[in-house]
Amino acid sequence: MPTYKAPVEDFRFLLNDVFHVDSHTELPGYSDLTPELIDATLAEAAKLCEHVLAPLNRVGDTEGCTRHDDASVTTPKGFKEAFKQFSDGGWGSICFPAEFGGQGLPVALAGVITEFLAGSNLAFWMYPGLTQGAVAALLSHGTPQLKATYLPNLIACKWTGTMNLTESHCGTDLGMLRTKAKPQADGTYRITGTKIFISAGEHDMAENIVHLVLARLEGAPAGVKGISLFVVPKFLPKADGTLGARNTVSCGSIEHKMGIHGNSTCVMNFDNATGWLVGAPNRGLNAMFTMMNHERLGVGTHGIGMSEVAYQNAVAYAKDRIQGRSLSGKKFPDKPADPIIVHPDVRRMLLTMRANTEASRALIVWTGLRYDIATRSPDEKAREQAEDHMGLMTPIIKGCCTDIGLSSAVMGQQIWGGHGYVAENGMEQFVRDARINQIYEGANGIQALDLVGRKLGMNGGRAVQSFFSEVGAYLKAQSKVQGMAEYANPVALSLGHLQQATQWLAKNAATNPENVGAGSYDYMNLFGLVGQGYMWCRMVEAANGKLSAPGAAPNPHLSAKLVTARFFVQRMLPETSTQLARISSGAETMMSLPAEAF
């Protein structure tokens, strides 16, 4: 069975040495963020994930969830107890305001824990994970009364949350949704409709389940401008905060899925259920996007968590499994064969997984830090810049990091050979579980379209220009630093490809809007590679700094950074020229085949 070890050392390096989070004392929640606090928090989270959640990962897969005749749902054995440990440990409250029982710590820190949780047990993590999104939406858009009723219970994980968007005929295109909301004299609404693919929609782990539901008010305009957001609890809270009557919302069935069996993916039936409006009428999509953006960063993090655990278990097998001999002569002549980690092609896969994981992890920490600046900084200009960055990077992180999650899971399984195809060994579960991250919270093609169609042009391209300036200036400076040119120069070349691609899209969008869509996916990946390249330079700079400090001890973690970065720039980064060529070829080859000829 696979094991999981939380990558504490790598996060410590990123938080302390690359991004110097303790220097951000201007931000609430950062003032106490000493290396010691980081160490203590990561160590505790690691304990939970390694010893409680990881061992339940395969249990969740094999048992799955069961819906009973009374529409109740039982989660896999051990999940309920683990959830109690999770909530007792306060792991659902890290980055939320103290006012509602939260710990007020940085989102950047909460993101670290998200990676641990997703890497150890994605299906489990989704129960409290969706709750975090519900909290984010209520924090931004709920009335004081809704906040007072729901937030303390959600943040304490006494209750859990869900997102009810999708209906069978619409997911991406929410403008078509049909669920109806009818205002009542008492200020509540009656919600009627059916939602599908509702993660954690029903389960036995919490007292109450709080559904955030998109529905259409009677007489609302057609399309996305007629959608409102409602909170619809499973049990109606009484005035004193205790639970009252059972609401008329229930689980109609559980989906049979490719993976994440431990999470109950429900069809939810709302039958004149009582709900409360969140935010303004007909502005539900706005409110929901607060939740979505939070979730999309989280889902990108899931991808990296899965990539990490697949990597760890592939490495363990590659060191242990003996098969064949090294091309450069026997490495273990006393054994009947060498461990397969001597074979270059096995290393190609391991290093690809590793380079992708570590650079993406850095991107996520960097963006988490900007999230905190965007929401907490006293400096308006800093908030604006950070928000620009967030908007730009969110689709890239969601799209690229979840693709990496799958590719790492597939490579990890491949290293295990035939044994990787056998369920008991657990490597194939990673592939099945990782696959969902590319689909939910906006399929990756939608992320790419969000990037090129909305984020690039926003405020006259302010966000992307700011990215180019930051990265360009950094690379220019680093290319002159001893030992940095071999990293900075190739990244600068790829940054050039990204800039050319950006110009090409800007220039050719007007002549044919399909050009933008045609290049979107490659553009997202090109941006992701440049982002990763920048992160590799930042990491190498920090590692070099520590390694060359007077009296520094040898540090294999830091030395490995230099080698992995070299692999990245020599083996992975050259892809950007191909991406540029694809983007510049335009839409013609894609659009000229009539639909009926497919």
Place this chain on the structure above:
Amino acid sequence: MPTYKAPVEDFRFLLNDVFHVDSHTELPGYSDLTPELIDATLAEAAKLCEHVLAPLNRVGDTEGCTRHDDASVTTPKGFKEAFKQFSDGGWGSICFPAEFGGQGLPVALAGVITEFLAGSNLAFWMYPGLTQGAVAALLSHGTPQLKATYLPNLIACKWTGTMNLTESHCGTDLGMLRTKAKPQADGTYRITGTKIFISAGEHDMAENIVHLVLARLEGAPAGVKGISLFVVPKFLPKADGTLGARNTVSCGSIEHKMGIHGNSTCVMNFDNATGWLVGAPNRGLNAMFTMMNHERLGVGTHGIGMSEVAYQNAVAYAKDRIQGRSLSGKKFPDKPADPIIVHPDVRRMLLTMRANTEASRALIVWTGLRYDIATRSPDEKAREQAEDHMGLMTPIIKGCCTDIGLSSAVMGQQIWGGHGYVAENGMEQFVRDARINQIYEGANGIQALDLVGRKLGMNGGRAVQSFFSEVGAYLKAQSKVQGMAEYANPVALSLGHLQQATQWLAKNAATNPENVGAGSYDYMNLFGLVGQGYMWCRMVEAANGKLSAPGAAPNPHLSAKLVTARFFVQRMLPETSTQLARISSGAETMMSLPAEAF
């Protein structure tokens, strides 16, 4: 539930118009190969695959196989009856000699049927599919008596065959295998040992199961030079050909796998089981390689069958599912949204699947034709050239086409969005099933190593030079033909990349043998892309010829070839420059990280 339609028209085009199989009258089995015979055979095969096997594909997945206490195995409901239809139709006998009850038709034709079978029901096809490999091994290496006893029954599918290579501690590195064979006074052998991952190892569909087993004779040299091949039947045939005593070989358990649940993957226990030697003592690996090469081409074909079925069902969904609006304005203003096939990124996925599938299919037909020349031509020189081609292309087809099988399955599922993750819709099964093709019959990394380590250098590089000459001369000539330059020139550029990569490997193998392994996977993919590019040019040439013939009617299938080829050269082929860059970066970045630092 997914459906399957055999791509009859495309194969007709390849066999008749691109490769002109009816001109090969010098080859036994080809003299009667008229377009009419091809049509009739493909139509019959299509009927079986579309109406009998495809509907059983999900049944096989959900039911799986069951091992009972008496070590017998039950296959999924309907498999047994389908197998009877398969054998009654003579589908297991197409390309085998009439002497043993075969139809003596070309392997190139049998390969077409293999694609249909794998595309409609891979798990089912593997039962008779493994039998084909057993027949190939016995045909080449069996004694006249073994042939007389086994071949007619195997070819008629009264009996089925298996390949018993892998043991729990060795798969790739068969030199370590431990199964023992002890000679008996009567000329038989007693086989003892345990084999794993034995596809179709035990089942209820045939009277007898004929295991081809690698084992080590007492006192045999260590390593691969001490391995012999044996035939070990489940029931011992009596002198009159009827079935005698039950042999002491049995199924110990069935693996729980990621996919291909309908096929019984068995642990096989040989407990002093009676067997007969096939081929010379200690030359078993040679004999097995006859089987393996046949199987590897077949497995590549599986990949393309899976790619085709994933494509078909993705297209159907993309035309049906309405979601969002076209970037260039509403295409169906009367509907609430446009079908998703209007979106460029959906088309990017569909065209990638399609371009990969059609070009790889052509590669397989081309190589199947060479297989027939290699084994049947009266011209020794032609046989030698064809055998060179076969040796070179087998690992490329196995590796590249099975990678394509997975990537198409993943893209097909992605187009279905959340509905693709739900088991009932069947798209996720394609991903799970397609995954095995990259692993079995030599994991794809082994194919890449076979290509660069053995096939490139064989006979002083004769095979690869012959490929370069053929493709180079063709492209040079075509670049001057009206309407062909836009295809031929980019492929010629990529051929240049392949030639540079080949030279780089030849030059740098001596300084560091790891350079060859480090570049192997990219080299295989680079070769695959150039091969595909050549096929696209051949197809465009043939399509142009037919479309411009006097009085030719409009033909959407042929017109689509031109568009898909353009997509291929503009969007997919540019990857070769990246592959060359990777290969030329050498082994240093891969090999310098010490194993303990991973």
